[in-house]
Amino acid sequence: MSPSRPGTLHVVATPIGHRDDIGARAIETLRRAKVIAAEDTRHTRPLLQHLGVDTPLVALHDHNERTAVDGLLERLRGGDDVALVSDAGTPLISDPGFRLVRAARAAGFRVSPVPGPSAVVAALSVAGLPSDRFIFEGFLPAKAGGRRSRLGELAGEARTLIFYESSHRILESLEDMRGAFGADREAVVARELTKMFETVLDGTLDDLVRQVAADPNQQKGEFVVMVAGREAGEDERLAEGLRVFAILKDELPPAKAAKLAAAITGAPRKALYGA
Structure with missing residues (x-):
């Protein structure tokens, strides 16, 4: 007999350092889920113990994600809610989980974010x-x-x-x-x-x-x-600085020519001297 509803994949942010930086909804989601897919179960287990959460853990990391996805989709298909967490912060930000989220969405399952910390x-x-x-x-x-x-x-x-x-x-x-x-x-x-x-x-x-x-x-x-990003006009200043430096270096030592060209044009002295 098929379940009344399929499960939901919850993408849950966890603390990046301080363990108390986790929201009440994240804790409740981790408690209600039937399974938690964690980047490193050894890392996540102490956090769950601190929170009083005893939901079972399975590993989902770079080396097993392709093979683990099918099993987690089967859990969702059977009506189980799945929580996805990384070692720290918001999952998928330079962490595993992309393939699972994409596969769950492609299969028609609901994927819901539980936002929180992000480095x-x-x-x-x-x-x-x-x-x-x-x-x-x-x-x-x-x-x-x-x-x-x-x-x-x-x-x-x-x-x-x-x-x-x-x-x-x-x-x-x-x-x-x-x-x-x-x-x-x-x-x-x-x-x-x-x-x-x-x-x-x-x-x-x-x-x-x-x-x-x-x-x-x-x-x-x-x-x-x-x-900081490049300032407006930075390229133009550097180009003009290089032009002036090229003129001055024929008459002056390179270090002095770069210093004067930088003072005249506002271009970075070290960039001129390095060029």
Whole structure:
């Protein structure tokens, strides 16, 4: 006998750090679901114990998502509500779950968001950078060549840029951003948001490279890096700066020529000297 109604897939946001940053509806949804699909059950189980939720867990991660989807669709077809969670924050934002959500929608099941914490939004809210228009790039390529190529593609972007980064590559990524966007570009590094050692550093990319390099503690944890977009007229200033620099360098040492060209045109001195 078929169920009176199919189940619903609930996409549930969980805390990014502080365990109390979870809404009442999220807790109730996790309690009412017949099964919770979690990125890492070992990570999610302590949160559920803290919340007093004893709903069974199944794993849904990058390595098993293709095969796990069919079983979860069968649960939905049988009338079971399924909750999808990631290790932290809102599922699918640089986390698994896309294939399950797409398959559930294609099969006609209801997919309902239970909104809550998101590291992207939390970081942007305290960054002090323009937030009316922004783009989220997730994690940059791990290899230096691919990372620099991706950043080069974004050098002319006028919207605020948001990246995730790991402790293993935070310094190298900031250095590559400095090279791609210029040492004087404004940026913010948000580390360990809502956790005990939360820090938010701001300044130019040159400032941030120096601060992070000088403090090993600022190279630990989980990071959201935000970079101001290119200012209107920045390309024009750089082009004019390069033109003036080309004239001056025939008569002056390169460092002095770059300094004067920057003063005359407003172009970044280090970008001129590097060129």
